[in-house]
Amino acid sequence: MNEKVSEDVKKVVTSGPTVSGMFAPDQENLVEPTSKSEEDYERCTQCGYCRLVCRVYNTTYAERDYAGGRNRILKSLKKKEIAFDKEKIIDAIYQCMLCGNCRTVCPSGIDTLEVFQTYRRTAVRKGVMPEKLQILKNSILTNKNPFLESGTDRFNWCDSQSCNEGHKAYERGAEHARKIAFGELKPSDIEEHLVGYFVGCTSAYRNNELSTATSRILDKMGVKFIVFPDEYCCGSVLFRTGLEDDAIELVHYNVDMIRKLGVNEIVFSCAGCFSTFTTEYNKFTEGDLGFELSHMVQFVPKVAKQKGLKIRYTKRTKEDPLIVTYHDPCHLGRYCNVYDEPRELIDMIEGVKLIEMKHNREMSWCCGAGGGVRALYGEISTDIASTRLDETVACWEDINEDRLKEAIETNAEVLVSACVFCKNNLHLAASQTKPDLPVIDLSQILEDCEFY
């Protein structure tokens, strides 16, 4: 096609049904979820639109695995047309990343995430408990982290040698907590805008590069933040996997702990923790958390603007920028509507240029890690005894590979995200199939930036 014709065609197809205009979320009748009813699945017309956007369905091809299929099962269960078998139903419940893409395109406005999380909750109450989930649950309840690690090791990442900035923030936090505990300081007496960094289990125990980078960025920007010495797991995994009953205690614990310290704003490097605070923590405190929430991709541009700071990536120049493509994490994007800020942030960085993937923002493909899928199905990949699980796991890998294919098509040098789970999952797939494509967190670019 010549360029003129191609332009004309583009105009035509984006105004009509052909091409992705058909899934544009601004369509008149793609309504906002109309109710939060637990039985919203009743309103599913089985239209099948969400089938095409479901990364799980497009990997397993099983009707059971997409939202419409799951809704059908729910309807049949309600009418007792099929039995509820607590062993056999596990895959039908948990093979879903709760990525929310189905919710974005549902013409009936069904809040599929609400429906499926309720489904999981009800199932757990009826005795459904995958073995791996039980281990995870025990670890969170006992150690306050899902990794079977000792609670006392939570701050190993920020000893003075590995991350001095984090170390200082930890000490500030400990001192602040002590003063409050001994009545030397009252929260109401704190004059400055106190910022706390909620590190989260994964950055604390597994991905120290994130907690380190975050601490260094905040430090470079002149933010005198604290780290919470008494931080517990936020409970995200429990909420996603139907163990809400066990998570509520963590909500109250963390909220009380933060409120007592008089912190005004919490900064997160973990998209999972951020979305759990934004949705569940807000819900269980009836919208009255008492402190602001910001993910780093929001906090950095905000503070940079307030302080009149410019950002320059030291490893490249304006003329020869690093070409990145941004993977929207479900927990920032579809869960919390954070789409513009990370793009704005990348735009602010001199020496970095953003190229979009085909599926971005509301229509971004999930990396394949969410909803407990990585935890429940990822490790079983080694279990060669079960061909079925083998295939399933292969499917998760396929999901990751597909997402990478898109990144490659944009000719990006680096795939960046702002979620530790996305990073890990995409990185794993990259190491197996696309070793030349680095997958990093945005904070790792910011760590190599100058703020001036």
Add this chain to the structure above:
Amino acid sequence: MKMNKAKVEEKQEIGKTKFTKEIEEFIPPAHVSTDMYDIEATSGDLSLLSKYHYKFKQDYQATHVVRPGTTEELSNLMKKCREYSIPMTIRAAGSSCYSSSTPTNGGVIIDMRRMDKIYEIDANNKTVRCGAGISWLRLIEALLEYGLGPKCYPTSYKSSCVGGFVVTSGKVGIGVLKNGIMKDAIKSVVLVKTDGSVETISRNSQGDLSLDDIIGSFGIFGAVAEVELQVSSLYTSMEMIGYSFKTFKMAVEFFRILKNNDTNRPFFLSLSDKNFEKYAHWTFPSRTYFVYAVYSDDPSATSQGVSFAKDAALKLDGLGIEDWYLKEKWRNLADTELNIGRWCQNLIFQEYWVSDNRIEDFYNFYTEKISKQKYRNAFYLMSGAKGGNRIKLFGLSDIKNSREFFGIKAVFNDITINNYKNKDNLYTLGVVNTFYFLKYDPERAEYLRKLKNKLDPEDLVNSYRLVKAKMRPWRVGLLFWIAKLLY
């Protein structure tokens, strides 16, 4: 068609123990499912009734869902099913409703949607060869890269598959009026016949089956594995027009003028009543009847079509519909029919094939019926190529009010009989309405039955479609007669 029953059961018994293992030798085990939840999800279609057909009796429930990924896998699977006399139900997206892709005899649901590869796009000759299980949406997206588009496709393109449109009628939808129906676009299909043998069938084929036999066969002669289609270059301009009319007569006249304008044929053309607009959209214009047309061509031809329509509308007191609404209408085209389902838990519908010159008669008969039996209703006509149209009637019934449900069914029953008596017929057939076809189109039914007996003597593939009915007309007649009395 009957085989010795004991012998069949003996074969099936042997199959039960061996079948799964044997097919897992050539189809990846992840795609051979006996999971009851998977079977449940794959058994229904968009309509509510379908599940009664597989739940009514335990025997109807399938035991497997198998998802072949290649023609070879599909062929081996069908051979294996034949070996053990295991019934097969071919399924794609399930959007055709009427239980057409719902199991009725137990056995295996063959889910075609793993066969979704594009094998070749020849941009010079404007052809594409793809797996029959590919969804229209994916195909459209892939062709777009080459500046090409399908000649026609159904408005269910967001979910339905190419193979599904080939074996249902494929006579109405987007593009048909301008570019011809699905049959005209097909160059060849690769069919896996009921015995598992593979045959490529094109226009000149001399075998048992012609392309005409496969189109509209609802899968009774086997599974279409691959399709080769003639496609066309994408048009460079597109405009939608819409006019509303005070009377049905004027709306139909306008509709016909647009349909018969051979110089500028619309790419899409429909006629609907205000109830349809009301239930299908959140916002809608006033007035009673609506005609929408999409013109797509090069810019000068498009604007010619649009001004032709404008002139014609003026003469018939047509009121132009606002641009913003038209834009939404076009973007939402796929959703409109489905949106009606949001208003009730028990949407009932029937699709009729009605010739151009009978539209008013059909409508008059329909309005007479609904004036006697009041229920929430909607009327939607989509133009086919010259000669005929699909009229879809909707009844929005309350799940708790079974008398209303059967009352609406009874109205549809009367309209169906009347339509057949006037030499028109039903558009989409499935398990639930095949009995009409058998009774009112016996010649065609007999032709198909003979062919079916020859190719599938045990009636294993897509049983209870077109050649054999699950319901008896007299029983249905009696039921509806009682329903009318009660309603």
